[in-house]
Amino acid sequence: VVKADPFTQRRVLDLAEVDRSVAGAEHRRATMPELAEIAAGNSILADLRTARITAETEVGDLDRDARKLDTEIEQVRARAERDRQRLAAGAAAKELENLEHEVASLARRQASLEDDALELMERRETADASLAAANSAFETAASSVIAAEERRDTVLSQVATELENLARRRAEVAAPLPADLSALYERIRSTGKTAAGELKGSMCGACHYQLNQVDLAEIRSAAADLVVRCPECGAILVRA
Ligand SMILES: [Zn+2]
Numbered sequence: 001v002v003k004a005d006p007f008t009q010r011r012v013l014d015l016a017e018v019d020r021s022v023a024g025a026e027h028r029r030a031t032m033p034e035l036a037e038i039a040a041g042n043s044i045l046a047d048l049r050t051a052r053i054t055a056e057t058e059v060g061d062l063d064r065d066a067r068k069l070d071t072e073i074e075q076v077r078a079r080a081e082r083d084r085q086r087l088a089a090g091a092a093a094k095e096l097e098n099l100e101h102e103v104a105s106l107a108r109r110q111a112s113l114e115d116d117a118l119e120l121m122e123r124r125e126t127a128d129a130s131l132a133a134a135n136s137a138f139e140t141a142a143s144s145v146i147a148a149e150e151r152r153d154t155v156l157s158q159v160a161t162e163l164e165n166l167a168r169r170r171a172e173v174a175a176p177l178p179a180d181l182s183a184l185y186e187r188i189r190s191t192g193k194t195a196a197g198e199l200k201g202s203m204c205g206a207c208h209y210q211l212n213q214v215d216l217a218e219i220r221s222a223a224a225d226l227v228v229r230c231p232e233c234g235a236i237l238v239r240a
Contacts, residue, residue, distance in 0.1 A: 002227040016196040029159045034152040041145035048138040055131035080106040196236040206235030
């Protein structure tokens with residue numbers, strides 16, 4: 001049995017009010033939309049990072065293929081040049097015929113390699129465009145995440161200040177409470193429930209249930225300094 005004069009009992013209502021504000025601030029901190037936005041943004045960034053690496057690899061591969069092709073074209077050109085010099089220098093008929101045949105074949109080979117080089121260049125342009133798009137998408141997503149993080153930090157700092165003020169206010173309100181009343185309040189609160197409510201008419205201010213007439217009559221007839229509890233939710237029920 002906990003007893004406290006009605007004035008002291010009313011202080012637990014103030015305490016419950018402070019605790020409601022604390023819960024509200026904590027809820028706001030845990031559920032602010034920026035948190036989901038940052039998580040989604042980071043997931044997009046991970047995908048874009050992969051897309052960027054893929055595009056970079058593609059560009060690198062095409063550059064390597066182009067260098068290989070250039071070397072090959074250069075070799076064909078050099079060989080054709082050497083053949084032409086030998087033709088100019090003159091030789092036996094059979095050898096000249098072979099050389100002419102080879103020069104024609106090298107010319108075809110060169111034309112084919114140059115076509116490949118051209119095609120490679122077009123693919124390189126496409127790959128370049130993909131890489132630029134991936135980079136640009138990454139930058140855009142990264143700045144969105146940074147902006148959301150800044151907004152989150154602002155909310156965090158606001159909530160921190162609010163919670164500090166509430167903690168001070170709570171200490172002020174709780175200080176004059178007798179130890180047994182305070183212990184009862186904290187015990188109820190530790191279950192996650194609203195620990196105190198005002199009896200308004202027949203309604204409990206903590207759980208908002210209407211008390212039945214029997215309970216109501218019992219609570220109303222109890223001594224004014226007796227701390228009573230809601231039969232429905234267990235909150236300290238403060239009579240007006
Ligand atoms: Zn209740």
